[in-house]
Amino acid sequence: MTNKLNLNNLTKSEEDYLKALFQLLIEDSSVKVGNNQLADYLKVSPASTNNMIKKLKAKNYVVSEKYGKLDLTEEGKSIAVRLIRKHRLWETFLCNYLNFTWDEVHEVAEQLEHIKSKKLINELDRFMDFPEKDPHGEMIPNADGEYSILPKITLSSLSDGDVCQLVAVDDGSVNFLKYVSEIGLALSSEIKVLEVREFDKSIRIQFDNTIETVTRKFADNVFVKKVV
Amino acid sequence: MTNKLNLNNLTKSEEDYLKALFQLLIEDSSVKVGNNQLADYLKVSPASTNNMIKKLKAKNYVVSEKYGKLDLTEEGKSIAVRLIRKHRLWETFLCNYLNFTWDEVHEVAEQLEHIKSKKLINELDRFMDFPEKDPHGEMIPNADGEYSILPKITLSSLSDGDVCQLVAVDDGSVNFLKYVSEIGLALSSEIKVLEVREFDKSIRIQFDNTIETVTRKFADNVFVKKVV
DNA sequence: TAAAAAAGTTAGTTATGACTAACAAATTAA
DNA sequence: TTAATTTGTTAGTCATAACTAACTTTTTTA
Numbered sequence: 001m002t003n004k005l006n007l008n009n010l011t012k013s014e015e016d017y018l019k020a021l022f023q024l025l026i027e028d029s030s031v032k033v034g035n036n037q038l039a040d041y042l043k044v045s046p047a048s049t050n051n052m053i054k055k056l057k058a059k060n061y062v063v064s065e066k067y068g069k070l071d072l073t074e075e076g077k078s079i080a081v082r083l084i085r086k087h088r089l090w091e092t093f094l095c096n097y098l099n100f101t102w103d104e105v106h107e108v109a110e111q112l113e114h115i116k117s118k119k120l121i122n123e124l125d126r127f128m129d130f131p132e133k134d135p136h137g138e139m140i141p142n143a144d145g146e147y148s149i150l151p152k153i154t155l156s157s158l159s160d161g162d163v164c165q166l167v168a169v170d171d172g173s174v175n176f177l178k179y180v181s182e183i184g185l186a187l188s189s190e191i192k193v194l195e196v197r198e199f200d201k202s203i204r205i206q207f208d209n210t211i212e213t214v215t216r217k218f219a220d221n222v223f224v225k226k227v228v
Numbered sequence: 229m230t231n232k233l234n235l236n237n238l239t240k241s242e243e244d245y246l247k248a249l250f251q252l253l254i255e256d257s258s259v260k261v262g263n264n265q266l267a268d269y270l271k272v273s274p275a276s277t278n279n280m281i282k283k284l285k286a287k288n289y290v291v292s293e294k295y296g297k298l299d300l301t302e303e304g305k306s307i308a309v310r311l312i313r314k315h316r317l318w319e320t321f322l323c324n325y326l327n328f329t330w331d332e333v334h335e336v337a338e339q340l341e342h343i344k345s346k347k348l349i350n351e352l353d354r355f356m357d358f359p360e361k362d363p364h365g366e367m368i369p370n371a372d373g374e375y376s377i378l379p380k381i382t383l384s385s386l387s388d389g390d391v392c393q394l395v396a397v398d399d400g401s402v403n404f405l406k407y408v409s410e411i412g413l414a415l416s417s418e419i420k421v422l423e424v425r426e427f428d429k430s431i432r433i434q435f436d437n438t439i440e441t442v443t444r445k446f447a448d449n450v451f452v453k454k455v456v
Numbered sequence: 457t458a459a460a461a462a463a464g465t466t467a468g469t470t471a472t473g474a475c476t477a478a479c480a481a482a483t484t485a486a
Numbered sequence: 487t488t489a490a491t492t493t494g495t496t497a498g499t500c501a502t503a504a505c506t507a508a509c510t511t512t513t514t515t516a
Contacts, residue, residue, distance in 0.1 A: 013473060035494055048474055050495060055472095067481055067494055098351035108345045115343075117336045123326035241503060264463055276504055278465060283502095295464060295511055 012114045015083055016042065017052050018061055019113075021072055022080030026149070032069035078145055085141040086113040086121050088134035091171075093124060095135040102135060102169075103177035136177075137168030137187050137223065153226065155191065155203065156219035162193045164224035176221055183212050191224065240342050243311055244270065245280050246289055247341075249300055250308030254377070260297035306373055313369040314341040314349050316362035319399075321352060323363040330363060330397075331405035364405075365396030365415050365451065381454065383419065383431065384447035390421045392452035404449055411440050419452065 010018075020042050024033045039049040053070065056062040061076035072080065090112040094100035100108070115121075122143055125131075134140055141147035150167060158164060166189045169180055185191075185207060194204040194211070201216035214222075238246075248270050252261045267277040281298065284290040289304035300308065318340040322328035328336070343349075350371055353359075362368055369375035378395060386392060394417045397408055413419075413435060422432040422439070429444035442450075 011472075036492080044473090045475060046494070047476080047496080051473075094348070097355055098348065100347065100351070104347070108343070108348055111343045111345070115336065115339045117339070119328065119332070120322070120326065120336055123328070127325055239502075262463065263465085272503090273505060274464065275466080275506080279503075 010079065013052065014056065014059075014061075015079070015114060017049070017056060018072070018076055018080045019083045019087075021062065021070060022077060022084070025072065033071075034069055038070065081141050081145040081147070083113050085143075085145070085147075086115070088138055088140040089121060089124055089128070089131070091134045091136070092128060092131050092140070096128065096131075102171075102181055103174045105135060106171050106174065106177075133168075135187075136171045137166070138171070150223070151225075152223050154220050155193075155205075155214075155222040155224050156201070156216055158193045158196075158203075158224070158226070160193060160195055161228075162226060163228035164191050164193070164226050165189070166191060166222060167225045168223040170221040170223075173221075176218070179218070180222070183214075184208060184210055185222075190227065238307065241280065242284065242287075242289075243307070243342060245277070245284060246300070246304055246308045247311045247315075249290065249298060250305060250312070253300065261299075262297055266298065309369050309373045309375070311341050313371075313373070313375075314343070316366060316368040317349060317352055317356070317359070319362045319364070320356060320359050320368070324356065324359075330399075330409055331402045333363060334399050334402065334405075361396075363415075364399045365394070366399075378451070379453075380451050382448050383421075383433075383442075383450040383452050384429070384444055386421045386424075386431075386452070386454070388421060388423055389456075390454060391456035392419050392421070392454050393417070394419060394450060395453045396451040398449040398451075401449075404446070407446070408450070411442075412436060412438055413450075418455065 017038070021033060021038055024038060024041055035049050035053065036046045038053075039046040042049065053062055053064065056076070057064065060073055061079065062070060063073055064070045087109045090109040091105040094105045094108060095102070125143065130142075131140055137150075139147045139150055152168070153164075155164070155166075166185060166187055168187070169177065171177065189207045192206045194206055196203050202213050203216070203219050204211065204213050206212075245266070249261060249266055252266060252269055263277050263281065264274045266281075267274040270277065281290055281292065284304070285292065288301055289307065290298060291301055292298045315337045318337040319333040322333045322336060323330070353371065358370075359368055365378075367375045367378055380396070381392075383392070383394075394413060394415055396415070397405065399405065417435045420434045422434055424431050430441050431444070431447050432439065432441050434440075
């Protein structure tokens with residue numbers, strides 16, 4: 001049972017790749033993930049990705065056949081989930097205790113998630129009284145790596161007259177996050193879809209006595225729960 | 229004025245070397261620091277140190293002549309102090325909020341001190357209400373890098389009958405720190421020197437109704453303030 | 457002060473993880 | 487179904503930062 005021993009021996013890069021692959025795999029759970037797609041996501045060259053995938057295959061975190069699509073082993077997934085747990089707990093800490101705003105947390109959490117100390121992250125979790133969601137509304141895995149995935153309905157998938165509640169936002173882009181706060185949207189905001197315009201798929205929405213028109217691209221990054 | 233720009237462009241290694249050199253320079257402020265000494269301290273080969281010193285000289289953080297002793301420039305010192313500030317603030321956070329013990333904090337703080345975010349560390353400082361000292365009793369530099377150095381009198385420098393108060397301990401060795409807690413010593417403990425034994429320089433001390441004999445090596449790592 | 461020891465330097469090697477350029481396989485489109 | 491495009495792979499290079507081995511300078515001490 002050399003189970004726990006090799007878990008902490010990963011480099012920052014190896015961790016980044018595993019987490020990225022995990023996120024690509026669940027974001028579009030049906031679609032397969034390829035080498036170049038991963039390279040794009042991580043903003044490195046396909047050659048770099050290919051190289052790293054070889055290493056991760058040798059370490060039994062990734063499986064794939066030559067010229068085939070990529071997948072994670074159970075061990076690979078487990079590492080990725082632990083990284084996501086760390087990332088989201090740190091984001092929560094930064095927002096709730098250190099006055100960080102939505103758009104500021106991601107970059108710092110990207111660094112903090114690589115700190116290696118089980119005690120650190122579990123104590124941080126306890127200190128914050130085991131939060132369920134991070135500041136963007138995403139579920140935080142518990143110490144055993146368990147977490148429920150929230151059904152990701154995008155605002156863009158709704159129709160005229162639908163009423164929904166904002167449950168999460170994609171945390172990938174600083175500019176998007178700034179934009180969300182600027183127009184006054186926040187977690188739990190109740191949003192009414194006034195009109196989906198056929199021409200450019202832009203959406204007219206109402207929330208808190210505000211009426212705004214948002215683009216399709218914007219609405220793709222806003223996750224909601226249907227109310228009506 | 230390319231002042232603030234290059235400050236964040238240092239690698240983890242470069243930071244480690246600057247901090248190590250700074251600590252060697254103030255620990256024995258009279259004695260000069262050489263290449264091999266720095267290598268010893270960092271547990272790397274003299275060749276590695278030599279190499280890195282070259283790079284740090286090129287970047288104007290270190291000064292030295294060939295075959296001569298090492299010194300830091302003002303900029304080098306400033307970086308080192310900021311690392312020490314981060315290290316000590318994290319140690320304080322870990323001990324005071326996350327249930328870490330004296331001997332557990334150092335290793336994790338060594339990782340955390342390399343996180344690059346001014347806001348993070350300044351907000352952490354504010355969150356803890358600007359602590360003056362870290363858990364080992366060392367002064368924490370403020371956001372401007374200012375801090376008073378506590379006069380470091382070692383327990384080993386005292387004589388029979390002297391009474392002192394423990395103000396700090398060296399945080400370099402986990403085993404030493406465990407030992408200190410185990411025998412019951414803590415910051416502010418009042419210690420009376422009962423006898424310094426000529427034979428092996430071991431010291432018989434009394435504190436809190438406990439009498440213990442400690443070695444010279446142990447006493448070298450305990451910093452005190454004389455009371456009587 | 458000359459030999460020995462210690463301290464510092466240089467050259468050459470290794471591993472990690474990026475990169476480009478060239479090429480091969482698979483998929484899509486004409 | 488062949489040609490074009492996309493995707494994946496390989497080979498070779500570069501930077502960082504460690505290493506050993508060999509060598510030079512400085513310091514110590516006999």
